Amino acid sequence: MxxxxxxxxxGKVFGIQFRLHYTWFIIFVLxxxxxxxxxxxxxxxxxxxxxxWVLGTVTSLLFFASVVAHxxxxxxxxxxxxxxxxxxxxxxxxxxxxxxxxxxxxxxxLRMAAAGPACSLVIGGLFYLLWLFTRGVIxxxxxxxxxxxxxxxxxxxxNLIPGFPLDGGRVxxxxxxxxxxNYKRSTQIAVRVGQGVGYLFILAGILIVFLRPFxxxxxxxxxxxxxxxxxxxxxxxxxxxxxxQDALRGFSASQVMTSDSPVVPPNITVSELVQGYLLTSxxxxxxxxxxxxxxxxxxxxxxxxxxxxxxxxxxxxEIMTPVDKLKVxxxxxxxxxxxxxxxxxxxxxxxxVSGDRVIGLIARDNLIRFLRTRSELGM
Ligand SMILES: [Zn+2]
Numbered sequence: 001m002x003x004x005x006x007x008x009x010x011g012k013v014f015g016i017q018f019r020l021h022y023t024w025f026i027i028f029v030l031x032x033x034x035x036x037x038x039x040x041x042x043x044x045x046x047x048x049x050x051x052x053w054v055l056g057t058v059t060s061l062l063f064f065a066s067v068v069a070h071x072x073x074x075x076x077x078x079x080x081x082x083x084x085x086x087x088x089x090x091x092x093x094x095x096x097x098x099x100x101x102x103x104x105x106x107x108x109x110l111r112m113a114a115a116g117p118a119c120s121l122v123i124g125g126l127f128y129l130l131w132l133f134t135r136g137v138i139x140x141x142x143x144x145x146x147x148x149x150x151x152x153x154x155x156x157x158x159n160l161i162p163g164f165p166l167d168g169g170r171v172x173x174x175x176x177x178x179x180x181x182n183y184k185r186s187t188q189i190a191v192r193v194g195q196g197v198g199y200l201f202i203l204a205g206i207l208i209v210f211l212r213p214f215x216x217x218x219x220x221x222x223x224x225x226x227x228x229x230x231x232x233x234x235x236x237x238x239x240x241x242x243x244x245q246d247a248l249r250g251f252s253a254s255q256v257m258t259s260d261s262p263v264v265p266p267n268i269t270v271s272e273l274v275q276g277y278l279l280t281s282x283x284x285x286x287x288x289x290x291x292x293x294x295x296x297x298x299x300x301x302x303x304x305x306x307x308x309x310x311x312x313x314x315x316x317x318e319i320m321t322p323v324d325k326l327k328v329x330x331x332x333x334x335x336x337x338x339x340x341x342x343x344x345x346x347x348x349x350x351x352x353v354s355g356d357r358v359i360g361l362i363a364r365d366n367l368i369r370f371l372r373t374r375s376e377l378g379m
Pocket of ligand 1: 070071074116117159167
């Protein structure tokens with residue numbers, strides 16, 4: 001599963017935080033190297049290697065800008081439809097926009113999903129025109145334009161594969177949704193198609209590795225199978241996400257929190273904490289409060305950071321994560337947005353705070369238990 005973590009902040013465009021996933025560096029280097037070593041020397045022979053590197057790097061950067069434009073198109077259209085976009089993470093195969101919620105109507109989803117591929121097609125068309133005008137006149141620019149024309153069309157076509165969660169899968173779902181009126185069922189079908197497309201890619205990849213048809217190399221097969229694996233994974237994990245969203249819809253933080261979360265005072269020592277609370281309660285997470293006011297939280301990791309011989313001399317408040325560095329939830333906050341908040345910050349627990357009082361705790365396992373119990377009761 002592709003995690004949203006392991007990404008670098010690039011800065012904000014139109015109020016949207018852009019993040020760069022580390023896999024992007026791998027693809028950037030691969031693209032630049034293959035352009036500079038293979039594509040440009042072949043398309044525009046007899047020049048110095050330095051020129052090829054410059055052309056390769058510029059072309060890679062323009063490819064990157066094309067992907068950003070594709071994602072911006074999604075985001076701007078979704079904003080027009082009243083759905084703000086928090087952040088966009090750029091991955092190896094494009095980007096993932098972190099929209100704050102799903103579209104409420106199939107028409108809005110259709111427009112949001114189609115905007116990206118449409119943008120890629122337009123950019124591809126512009127590079128096609130550039131290629132037409134520079135061909136035979138300014139050869140290096142023509143070679144650059146030709147590659148960017150092809151890659152942008154390829155990005156559009158790849159994203160239009162009708163498997164969820166690709167853009168094409170979203171377009172497909174919005175159409176199903178429009179004609180059946182059933183959001184959940186439409187999502188299930190689009191996800192199944194997405195998994196099917198993933199398995200087809202894997203199968204085709206394996207066949208290529210063993211049979212090598214049409215002069216394809218084993219490397220093409222491995223690459224295809226890898227894309228298939230990625231698609232299957234993305235479909236499955238987005239389905240789990242949709243199930244969660246569906247189950248949590250309509251609940252507030254105060255309804256899913258536990259209010260028996262362990263509370264410890266700030267001035268006890270670590271050894272008192274370990275003896276008096278940690279070993280006996282079995283909890284691995286504590287809220288440090290002073291007369292009901294939250295001062296910080298304490299996890300097993302915090303405790304382990306102190307060597308055992310210092311446990312007698314170290315107070316809890318010295319090693320806790322203080323409240324000003326803490327993510328907190330509000331009691332009437334949407335349970336789903338709390339989950340998203342935990343996912344975004346890669347944390348497993350979040351205190352629920354009303355004013356400056358802690359009233360409960362939401363942990364990931366609580367949410368899972370909450371949902372499981374409800375489904376066992378058939379609710
Ligand atoms: Zn897209």
